[in-house]
Amino acid sequence: MKNLAAEGLKRLRSEFKKREVAALVQHLNRLVDRVDGEHSLEGLALFASREIATALQLPLRPRARVVIDATFATRDLVDSLNRSPRYRVLVLTETPTRLFDATTNVLTEDRTKPFPMVHKGPGGASRLPGGQGINRSAVRDESHR
Secondary structure, three states, X not given: XXXXXXXHHHHHHHHOOOOOOHHHHHHHHHXXXXXXXXXXXXXXXXXXXXXXXXXXXXXXXXXXXXXXXXXXXXHHHHHHHHHOOEEEEEEOOOOOEEEEEEEOOEEEEEOOOOOOEOXXXXXXXXXXXXXXXXXXXXXXXXXXX
């Protein structure tokens, strides 16, 4: 990935003036620094322009290439989306309930609000009532209902 990014930077510097591509080069360098090579499973797509910089994990292995154009080359992205359906996994537990986004063999936890959710009722964050003659399981079951 770093070799491809270096090739892209070299081509940008040879084809355009330094001032024209300064923001794009900055975005691309930041993307390369943030990518975790060990956890990029099958494929990775880096998209950079003067205004946008994003890295996307692909569930399929794309052909390694560098594209410099007025628009993003999204063929591999569209191909990946069409061949590997996305789904969500909701893990329901009392502490905490979590949501995962998934495609084929890539599972990513969604940590946007309100996830992970913590059950604050009896049996979750608050204690179950205790004492003689109190059926704690019944209190928990009623709360769940």
